[in-house]
Amino acid sequence: MDIKIQNATIVDGTGAKKYLGSIGVTDQRISDIGNVKGEANIELDASGLIAIPGCIDAHSHADQTLLWFPEAQNFIMQGVTTVIAGQCGSTPAPIDNAMPLPSMLRDYLFEISPHKYSPENRLFSRDVVNEWMERVYGWTITYETMSQWYKEVETRGTSINIATNIGHGTCRYQVLGEDYDRAATKKEVEEIKEHVIKGMQDGCIGVSVGLDYDPGYFADEKELLSIIECVKEYDGIYNPHFRKNIRAKGVQGKYFNRYFGYIEVLDHARKTGTPLHISHLCPTYGPNKEFTEAWDVNETPEILFEAAGKASMVPLVDALEEGMDLSFDTIMWPWPRKRVMPYLCSLFTPLLKELGSRERFGEWLKIPDFRKEITRSMWEPTGSNPPIFKSPRFPDIIYVTVCKNKEFEGKTIRELSLMLEKDPFETYLDLIADDPDIMGAVEFIFSAEREIREYFKHPLCSVSLDSSTFNKDYQLKNPPYSLAGQDMRSTFSGFPAFF
Ligand SMILES: [Zn+2]
Numbered sequence: 001m002d003i004k005i006q007n008a009t010i011v012d013g014t015g016a017k018k019y020l021g022s023i024g025v026t027d028q029r030i031s032d033i034g035n036v037k038g039e040a041n042i043e044l045d046a047s048g049l050i051a052i053p054g055c056i057d058a059h060s061h062a063d064q065t066l067l068w069f070p071e072a073q074n075f076i077m078q079g080v081t082t083v084i085a086g087q088c089g090s091t092p093a094p095i096d097n098a099m100p101l102p103s104m105l106r107d108y109l110f111e112i113s114p115h116k117y118s119p120e121n122r123l124f125s126r127d128v129v130n131e132w133m134e135r136v137y138g139w140t141i142t143y144e145t146m147s148q149w150y151k152e153v154e155t156r157g158t159s160i161n162i163a164t165n166i167g168h169g170t171c172r173y174q175v176l177g178e179d180y181d182r183a184a185t186k187k188e189v190e191e192i193k194e195h196v197i198k199g200m201q202d203g204c205i206g207v208s209v210g211l212d213y214d215p216g217y218f219a220d221e222k223e224l225l226s227i228i229e230c231v232k233e234y235d236g237i238y239n240p241h242f243r244k245n246i247r248a249k250g251v252q253g254k255y256f257n258r259y260f261g262y263i264e265v266l267d268h269a270r271k272t273g274t275p276l277h278i279s280h281l282c283p284t285y286g287p288n289k290e291f292t293e294a295w296d297v298n299e300t301p302e303i304l305f306e307a308a309g310k311a312s313m314v315p316l317v318d319a320l321e322e323g324m325d326l327s328f329d330t331i332m333w334p335w336p337r338k339r340v341m342p343y344l345c346s347l348f349t350p351l352l353k354e355l356g357s358r359e360r361f362g363e364w365l366k367i368p369d370f371r372k373e374i375t376r377s378m379w380e381p382t383g384s385n386p387p388i389f390k391s392p393r394f395p396d397i398i399y400v401t402v403c404k405n406k407e408f409e410g411k412t413i414r415e416l417s418l419m420l421e422k423d424p425f426e427t428y429l430d431l432i433a434d435d436p437d438i439m440g441a442v443e444f445i446f447s448a449e450r451e452i453r454e455y456f457k458h459p460l461c462s463v464s465l466d467s468s469t470f471n472k473d474y475q476l477k478n479p480p481y482s483l484a485g486q487d488m489r490s491t492f493s494g495f496p497a498f499f
Pocket residue numbers: 087088241279280
């Protein structure tokens with residue numbers, strides 16, 4: 001025996017109760033488990049620790065950055081050993097001479113082609129992408145198909161197991177190019193289908209669609225049914241990101257809220273007979289609706305959350321009763337309930353882009369008419385005002401983490417505004433003006449945490465992080481200067497926090 005782990009609380013993943021025991025490892029494999037006798041070369045004491053099998057992340061965007069971070073530190077450090085990637089309609093391939101910009105180049109795109117809100121183009125030529133890749137990372141993108149991408153991953157080596165869908169959106173870009181904001185013709189649908197089939201032949205496990213995103217949002221029902229149907233022959237699944245965001249409104253004059261988005265994908269599965277796995281299922285009802293965070297959710301009776309969770313699951317339970325082959329996952333994003341901004345000024349990303357640095361933004365905040373403009377614009381519906389400031393609770397949910405003035409650290413904007421005897425929003429801007437590098441965190445406010453607990457109880461529910469791979473030192477060079485794991489999706493800590 002090479003390794004013996006003793007006194008571990010073992011959770012074996014079969015659903016059995018946890019128990020205290022030991023684990024033996026020989027030739028990199030578990031050779032014995034329970035009450036392991038005999039000596040080992042390495043003996044480890046796991047008192048007070050839990051030993052579990054590697055976790056499976058059911059909804060991952062690992063494919064987007066895996067070649068940049070093959071170690072996948074954020075997954076492996078939290079015990080995730082397998083990811084199901086290629087989600088929301090997006091995969092690294094197929095790509096020919098035009099491709100969506102690899103996400104790891106977005107930070108640099110800003111330097112080469114500055115933009116305040118979003119970049120001008122969706123697609124970039126391989127030559128341009130590779131010129132930037134060479135400059136920034138010293139390697140180029142040579143793959144065109146999923147099978148070539150898999151080989152590339154194997155050649156470099158990675159610390160996780162990965163299975164992927166074929167992304168309908170990526171296939172759609174290949175056929176329609178920049179002219180994607182319309183329904184595809186019959187001939188184009190056939191071409192999209194060919195790409196999807198090629199993906200399945202290359203080893204993908206199903207097809208993913210991103211019905212809130214470009215270009216999948218523009219696909220009509222005929223196109224969707226056709227690509228969902230064709231994976232059946234390859235034992236593939238249909239893995240949709242259903243219409244649940246702002247774009248759910250008014251699509252095809254029919255799907256106007258999250259509930260109908262959810263019904264739509266169930267309908268696709270019903271019509272095609274393709275097994276359905278719904279990505280990141282979230283409540284369609286709830287007492288704690290997004291952007292109605294003005295009131296204190298802690299005062300809401302628990303039973304309302306429970307009812308909302310249960311009501312949201314009704315169409316799913318009905319479909320299962322019908323005999324539909326169905327499963328789903330849900331993001332455990334309510335944990336750890338905090339979102340690192342990381343800088344207070346990060347909430348003003350478009351302005352930061354315009355001014356070029358945190359320091360410049362801080363300087364401009366001292367100029368009265370600029371300050372007035374920002375304050376006024378906070379109440380106008382443009383892309384530059386973060387919705388968080390519209391909440392009367394914003395001063396209570398944002399607090400300072402790192403500041404030149406140590407006295408301010410750990411205090412909420414409300415506490416600081418009372419201390420400095422200023423309006424909370426003025427306080428917020430003053431803090432940045434005095435110390436542009438001031439950092440902060442937001443208590444999670446759009447949480448559907450309590451409704452989601454109903455999902456966890458369902459036997460067909462799996463959990464997911466919805467994250468790409470990162471190493472722990474990663475930070476964007478440009479606004480919003482994000483750190484790896486800055487988002488609410490628990491990039492580094494979702495699974496342990498969940499357990
Ligand atoms: Zn998604």
